[in-house]
Amino acid sequence: MRPHLKYALPLMLATAPAFADVNVYSYRQPELIQPLVDAFTEETGIPVNVAFLESGLVERLKAEGDRSPADVILTVDISRIIEAVEAGVTQPLMTDTLKENIPAQYHAPDGQWWGMTTRARIVYASKDRVAPGEVTTYEDLADPKWQGRICTRSGMHTYMIGLTSAYLAHHGPEETKAWLEGLKANLARKPQGNDRAQVKAIWAGECDISLGNTYYMGEMLADPEQKVWADSVRLDFPVFDVEGGGTHVNISGVALTKAAKNKEDATRFIEFLSSHEAQEIYAETNSEYPVAPGTEPSELVAGWGDLNPDNLSLMEIANQRASALRLTEEVDYDG
Incomplete structure (x- = not known):
């Protein structure tokens, strides 16, 4: 298994080691993503770097252009995802696994973004x-x-x-x-x-x-x-x-960046996020509702009432x- 490196600060991604397979820009805080990254790396051996940005994710991707190290973006709220799509910093991703795991109402018809959880x-x-x-x-x-x-x-x-x-x-x-x-x-x-x-x-x-x-x-x-x-x-x-x-529900979502250098491994990571295993981890960690059919919310969330x-x-x-x-x-x- 290759070394598993995760960075909390965006600047550190710019000098990420060459063996880093998936680089993620995230509006979600590192501690919320960490369990998913750990589970993915344990299953696949693919290391993931997560850079947490409080703001300016789209602006950063635009400034970096084709030189951007980011393969994947994780964000919250449909408007923020659409902002990234309209800025031209994402690319379509459509696989049978994603279509099977994510209901149509929770992803873009052309695969520009995919919903992971709802709130x-x-x-x-x-x-x-x-x-x-x-x-x-x-x-x-x-x-x-x-x-x-x-x-x-x-x-x-x-x-x-x-x-x-x-x-x-x-x-x-x-x-x-x-x-x-x-x-x-x-x-x-x-x-x-x-x-x-x-x-x-x-x-x-x-x-x-x-x-x-x-x-x-x-x-x-x-x-x-x-x-x-x-x-x-x-x-x-x-x-x-x-x-x-x-x-009314909104989502946390994921998209493949236009500049993705590690598209194959990034696709595996996004597909993993849509899996029942990851959905349960994600929903439990964030007290949200999973979107994959047949995946239940945590006991705490279920106790709040029927959605x-x-x-x-x-x-x-x-x-x-x-x-x-x-x-x-x-x-x-x-x-």
């Missing part, structure tokens, strides 16, 4: 002040009964834009604008902080419900300081009030992103 954007509700079953639909969040009771992060954040894009795909611009105005009117405070900060605000009594991604519950429960916040809330899974509507994913394809959601941004600005959501 649902749900409602965190106070156990003390919100009754079970009181939150059932996304549309209901604009009802005046919630006036002064909702906290959210910035409406311009990619997670919020993803939800607004899905609303737009279901309801069109007029109804979506009215929904954004209603949601804004129900805010207990100006949008601020991340998803966990909203749960902290519920714990502190500043609001009663918030919007957030499911996996943050897992992160809070694992943090001694934040566990008290998590224990104060319940996860409710609202759906879109339309035929076939379900709970009925929305019927929209991620491409439909991504196509609405620009319009969702414009509507969010029009209503001055963060103002």
